[in-house]
Amino acid sequence: MIDTHVHLDAPEFDADRAAVLAEARVAGVDGFVVPAVARSGFAALGRLAAAESDVYPAYGLHPMYLAEHADADVAVLAGWLAGSTAVAVGECGLDFFVAGLDPERQRRLFDAQLRLARDARLPVIVHARKAVDEVTSMVRRIGGLTGVVHSFSGSRDQALRLIDLGFRLGFGGPLTYPRAQRLRHLVATLPAEALLAETDAPDQPLCGFQGLRNAPVRLARVVATMAELRAVPVAAMAIPLDANARALFRLPQAPDTTLG
Numbered sequence: 001m002i003d004t005h006v007h008l009d010a011p012e013f014d015a016d017r018a019a020v021l022a023e024a025r026v027a028g029v030d031g032f033v034v035p036a037v038a039r040s041g042f043a044a045l046g047r048l049a050a051a052e053s054d055v056y057p058a059y060g061l062h063p064m065y066l067a068e069h070a071d072a073d074v075a076v077l078a079g080w081l082a083g084s085t086a087v088a089v090g091e092c093g094l095d096f097f098v099a100g101l102d103p104e105r106q107r108r109l110f111d112a113q114l115r116l117a118r119d120a121r122l123p124v125i126v127h128a129r130k131a132v133d134e135v136t137s138m139v140r141r142i143g144g145l146t147g148v149v150h151s152f153s154g155s156r157d158q159a160l161r162l163i164d165l166g167f168r169l170g171f172g173g174p175l176t177y178p179r180a181q182r183l184r185h186l187v188a189t190l191p192a193e194a195l196l197a198e199t200d201a202p203d204q205p206l207c208g209f210q211g212l213r214n215a216p217v218r219l220a221r222v223v224a225t226m227a228e229l230r231a232v233p234v235a236a237m238a239i240p241l242d243a244n245a246r247a248l249f250r251l252p253q254a255p256d257t258t259l260g
């Protein structure tokens with residue numbers, strides 16, 4: 001299993017990051033896509049990825065950290081993408097839910113990052129809260145893009161429009177809550193090739209873990225929930241999820257453990 005969205009570089013993991021990684025690996029997680037959220041975190045994420053071969057870095061300017069971003073950070077980001085092993089641009093996007101985030105400045109930074117991704121031929125990891133339609137419009141206008149809208153919370157029509165544009169949709173902890181009927185119906189009915197599994201750890205704790213730090217070891221629970229919703233064995237769910245992640249982010253193929 002690959003956790004396609006986990007903030008292992010977050011300070012919440014500073015005290016026990018090695019143990020968190022080890023626990024997840026034992027549980028079957030063999031890849032971690034880690035998106036940076038601001039320029040201040042680029043170097044630390046680069047060091048983490050250099051030290052851990054199954055940590056795959058992405059670099060971006062998250063809309064919720066707008067106050068930390070300078071316009072010059074776009075050029076810095078371009079340099080990091082050119083000189084690193086980045087598997088994506090992100091986390092980037094639009095957030096029209098949190099008060100006080102200048103929408104126009106968000107749009108400018110997102111537009112610039114989409115163009116960087118297109119020119120670098122990298123997928124984008126998109127945050128879209130109360131902004132799915134506008135994100136979709138910007139992706140369509142720029143063209144030549146692939147990526148994932150992580151923690152997808154839109155409608156079925158919005159999901160299908162993104163899929164038509166070549167995007168995948170990430171689902172994590174919110175899916176495990178029985179009241180999340182709309183999300184659960186999406187996962188049950190959307191094409192399997194459009195789905196990705198994630199934790200967004202340390203955020204978005206799963207049902208039963210409210211108030212606790214989330215961790216990538218719980219990806220197995222997310223995948224099991226997806227399998228239950230689609231009425232397939234867990235292994236039959238894990239296989240396409242793994243293939244989707246490796247194809248989107250161009251990750252190494254999993255080792256063949258089949259006995260001959």
